Amino acid sequence: MSTLTYPHCCDHDNGDALGTNATLSEPISADGTPIPGERYTIPARCGRAVRLRQGQVIRIINTPGSQVCDTWLFNSADLSEFSSMEHTRAYIDKIIPQEGDALVTNQRRPIGTLLKDTSPGVHDTLIAACDLFRYTNLGVEGYHDSCADNMRLALNAIGLRAREVPQPLNLWMNIPVRADNSIAWLPTVSKAGDYVEIRAELDCIVVMSACPQDIVPINGCDPQAIHFSVIG
Secondary structure (H helix, E strand, C coil): CCCCCCCCCCCCCCCCCCCCCHHHHCCCCHHHHCCCCCCEEEECCCCEEEEEEEEEEEEECCCCCCCEEEEEEECCCCCCEEEEEHHHHHHHHCCCCEEEEEEEECCCCCEEEEEEECCCCCCCCCCCCCCCHHHCCCCCCCCCCCCHHHHHHHHHCCCCCCCCCCCCEECCCCCEEECCCCCCCCCCCCCCCEEEEEEEEECCCEEEEEEECCHHHHHCCCCCCCCEEEEE
């Protein structure tokens, strides 16, 4: 277990990154507004934030097939409202959303709809975003990129800050629950080019992290870049 303490510049919430990477300096635009139809890259181990208007659709592409993408949707008018996996599971009566299912917020209203999924549909809603404490527990010494920091940094890059790191929708993450209620950490079962499309049901900020996990095999221990585009 971790015995290290990492400083926060604010001690009243969980909104401050514990390190930095290129995420902070490479937003898609100053405020995250996309060019519809343009294909954007999320570099390996980094994150990106994009603004969606209600009704717009984001296509998130697992370019190599082996990469997990931690995904969040925040209400752009109030970042304290966000996609909540614990609320979504109750809303859809499933632990993995499927085509047609809503992603609901911590106020129990839809913020997105999973319109299309070309993969086998194996995703995760149980596991928290990786963070520096997780990597310390795994034996890493010093700083390690993480999905939690990528979320914080991607928001910071477009001038925003959330007070916490919600449970993400872990696209393509393969965490089967066994009959004895234990779990396994397995590589993805998606193929190169598989994608999901999510329609915004509120004006929102979508944040994505090309998960930097390189110790357990969820990314094949080889994090890679993925892509996205906005339709409409």
